[in-house]
Amino acid sequence: MKIRSQVGMVLNLDKCIGCHTCSVTCKNVWTSREGVEYAWFNNVETKPGQGFPTDWENQEKYKGGWIRKINGKLQPRMGNRAMLLGKIFANPHLPGIDDYYEPFDFDYQNLHTAPEGSKSQPIARPRSLITGERRWRKSKKGRTGKMTWAVSLTSWRKTRTSTTSRRRCIASSKTPS
Numbered sequence: 001m002k003i004r005s006q007v008g009m010v011l012n013l014d015k016c017i018g019c020h021t022c023s024v025t026c027k028n029v030w031t032s033r034e035g036v037e038y039a040w041f042n043n044v045e046t047k048p049g050q051g052f053p054t055d056w057e058n059q060e061k062y063k064g065g066w067i068r069k070i071n072g073k074l075q076p077r078m079g080n081r082a083m084l085l086g087k088i089f090a091n092p093h094l095p096g097i098d099d100y101y102e103p104f105d106f107d108y109q110n111l112h113t114a115p116e117g118s119k120s121q122p123i124a125r126p127r128s129l130i131t132g133e134r135r136w137r138k139s140k141k142g143r144t145g146k147m148t149w150a151v152s153l154t155s156w157r158k159t160r161t162s163t164t165s166r167r168r169c170i171a172s173s174k175t176p177s
Helices: 021-030 081-086 109-113 149-171
Strands: 066-068 074-076 104-106 126-128
Antiparallel strands (some): 066 074, 104 126
């Protein structure tokens, strides 16, 4: 006989500091199989914000909640019983992968196969679990296209260095170049 068990946790929200330790633990327990890498069953929400998945409280977009008919009765926003039964196994109004984030894992093989004596330290870059590409998509509102981590890290380093050099110049009362 195989013994099965469930794990539950009680969280005191008065002591929550938003560290996501509970979220990561829950994700490691419930999403250890292929196909649900993007899902977070426990999530720490901070408001104001869009929430997770993106805009999840939008009742119009996801057809959630109820609407009041002309005669005063309530009806699910998704439709009557026949419409609900027709969408049990494939609901077109659920959030898609673009509303979550693209799941990734790091390319650790690069650390083992990097040549010795190289001037730069080998990096375990993120690799998409959906497409397998070594790119990271930024497809949220206002951001378009694909951007590699190398480009984003380079621009981050430039920004960080220029900010640091400005601070040094201000501290020594010199004008920044």
